[in-house]
Amino acid sequence: MHIPILFRYILSVYNIFIVFLLLSAQPLSGQTTSFTTRQSELPCLDKKLTVFVHVISDSLGQTGVQEDSIRYAWHVADSIFSPVCISFGPCLIDTIPLYEFDTLVGLPDLERLQDLKNRFSQPEVINLYVISTSGLPGGHPRYGYTLPWQHLLDGRADSSVLVVDKHVFRDYPLALCHFLGHYFGLLDTDANGDELVNGSNCQWAGDRICDTPADFLDQAFKRPCTYQSEAVDANGEFYTPDVGNLMSQYWDCHCGFSHEQYRKMVEYYRSSLDKKW
Numbered sequence: 045m046h047i048p049i050l051f052r053y054i055l056s057v058y059n060i061f062i063v064f065l066l067l068s069a070q071p072l073s074g075q076t077t078s079f080t081t082r083q084s085e086l087p088c089l090d091k092k093l094t095v096f097v098h099v100i101s102d103s104l105g106q107t108g109v110q111e112d113s114i115r116y117a118w119h120v121a122d123s124i125f126s127p128v129c130i131s132f133g134p135c136l137i138d139t140i141p142l143y144e145f146d147t148l149v150g151l152p153d154l155e156r157l158q159d160l161k162n163r164f165s166q167p168e169v170i171n172l173y174v175i176s177t178s179g180l181p182g183g184h185p186r187y188g189y190t191l192p193w194q195h196l197l198d199g200r201a202d203s204s205v206l207v208v209d210k211h212v213f214r215d216y217p218l219a220l221c222h223f224l225g226h227y228f229g230l231l232d233t234d235a236n237g238d239e240l241v242n243g244s245n246c247q248w249a250g251d252r253i254c255d256t257p258a259d260f261l262d263q264a265f266k267r268p269c270t271y272q273s274e275a276v277d278a279n280g281e282f283y284t285p286d287v288g289n290l291m292s293q294y295w296d297c298h299c300g301f302s303h304e305q306y307r308k309m310v311e312y313y314r315s316s317l318d319k320k321w
């Protein structure tokens with residue numbers, strides 16, 4: 045074979061090979077899901093929110109938590125919320141010497157929490173109650189409880205509240221941001237338990253956020269920051285949750301919010317009728 049002809053032959057075979065590679069690299073529809081964070085610009089709220097922390101002392105009259113630890117957790121929150129220009133401060137701290145409120149567990153204690161709020165909550169600030177043991181319905185036992193400000197009991201009073209257990213400030217300071225996430229309208233990443241691993245129903249199932257992978261909280265198979273579970277979704281696919289997401293319940297692995305979670309928190313704040321601060 046003449047050398048230029050041979051060269052052209054090799055080139056054409058090479059091109060066919062490249063086209064084959066490109067075609068075979070195309071994903072089939074529905075087989076792959078990207079959870080990569082969208083890079084559109086985040087909105088900036090430019091808000092500094094005042095915080096009033098009420099520490100309930102125990103039966104021995106001890107607060108059981110250092111003020112420095114509380115201030116540090118809010119400092120961490122400043123840094124976590126900085127991408128959407130929200131900061132927290134000044135942070136006012138008082139001590140309430142009523143040990144009967146230092147443990148709030150079970151449905152009847154929601155009434156007692158309301159009593160506490162009626163007596164001590166300040167208007168137009170974020171009120172945080174720091175207690176030894178929480179176990180309120182809808183919260184996370186031994187971590188905390190949130191009622192977002194959009195929930196109105198009678199259409200008049202601001203019923204919003206944060207409750208966080210004392211040990212959280214020592215052991216998991218980032219967990220304060222989990223409860224702030226709820227305060228700003230976010231759900232747990234494992235909420236509802238109906239999100240599919242392939243992400244096809246992410247708009248309305250689970251936490252209704254599409255850049256957080258489907259999550260199934262499996263206490264039995266949870267290992268520190270490495271998710272190991274044999275649980276599968278309705279399609280039989282294994283879960284691969286983001287254990288570093290702040291709205292997961294992997295408290296010792298918390299790292300940050302997703303892009304869409306930030307956007308949703310800002311939307312929630314802007315659309316809230318009851319925001320007073």
Ligand SMILES: [Zn+2]
Nearest residue numbers: 184222226232
């Ligand atoms: Zn939660």
